[in-house]
Amino acid sequence: xxxxxxxxxxxxxxxxxxxxxxxxxxxxxxxxxxxxxxxxxxxxxxxxxxxxxxxxxxxxxxxxxxxxxxxxxxxxxxxxxxxxxxxxxxxxxxxxxxxxxxxxxxxxxxxxxxxxxxxxxxxxxxxxxxxxxxxxxxxxxxxxxxxxxxxxxxxxxxxxxxxxxxxxxxxxxxxxxxxxxxxxxxxxxxxxxxxxxxxxxxxxxxxxxxxxxxxxxxxxxxxxxxxxx
Numbered sequence: 173x174x175x176x177x178x179x180x181x182x183x184x185x186x187x188x189x190x191x192x193x194x195x196x197x198x199x200x201x202x203x204x205x206x207x208x209x210x211x212x213x214x215x216x217x218x219x220x221x222x223x224x225x226x227x228x229x230x231x232x233x234x235x236x237x238x239x240x241x242x243x244x245x246x247x248x249x250x251x252x253x254x255x256x257x258x259x260x261x262x263x264x265x266x267x268x269x270x271x272x273x274x275x276x277x278x279x280x281x282x283x284x285x286x287x288x289x290x291x292x293x294x295x296x297x298x299x300x301x302x303x304x305x306x307x308x309x310x311x312x313x314x315x316x317x318x319x320x321x322x323x324x325x326x327x328x329x330x331x332x333x334x335x336x337x338x339x340x341x342x343x344x345x346x347x348x349x350x351x352x353x354x355x356x357x358x359x360x361x362x363x364x365x366x367x368x369x370x371x372x373x374x375x376x377x378x379x380x381x382x383x384x385x386x387x388x389x390x391x392x393x394x395x396x397x398x399x400x401x
């Protein structure tokens with residue numbers, strides 16, 4: 173989402189007060205399992221977007237008809253058409269992606285929602301998807317587990333871009349680093365974690381194997397503003 177000039181606060185309030193209850197009803201109906209609202213930190217007027225909403229499904233069949241809740245049944249006292257217009261006036265929907273979680277390190281069940289996530293965009297050459305995913309699984313997953321054990325990460329995951337897709341796009345995969353607090357960012361000891369996870373490997377070898385498998389296009393820092401489960 174790209175908020176329109178002077179409409180940022182209005183957009184956030186609409187998401188929290190009008191659209192979140194609608195998503196909560198979708199969760200109750202079993203359509204989705206979660207909804208999240210993020211602010212992308214360190215963006216400016218020239219950036220294509222500054223907010224993101226994430227809707228999480230646990231059943232691919234539910235994607236065929238993903239929205240059956242009528243907002244009027246959730247907000248019978250509201251002027252729905254007016255809310256629709258206000259929503260459109262507050263932001264522009266820049267892009268929608270369908271992502272599939274390929275790998276992850278499980279967070280403890282009692283862990284709070286990460287307040288920040290670092291989203292890394294990965295470009296992978298055609299024919300090298302398997303090699304890239306193997307590096308993430310065999311090399312980096314154990315390292316991220318060490319970060320979590322050391323308290324410098326809250327979680328980690330890899331996501332494949334299903335739609336839109338194609339090797340002519342700017343990225344094909346995302347990795348997400350979860351942080352419980354802002355203070356965790358930048359605290360990870362890569363050398364210590366790599367030695368613990370791969371005692372017979374050195375960082376140069378790991379770095380070359382990683383760089384040969386993908387190109388890191390960019391990294392973004394997302395701040396969690398609201399969530400529904």
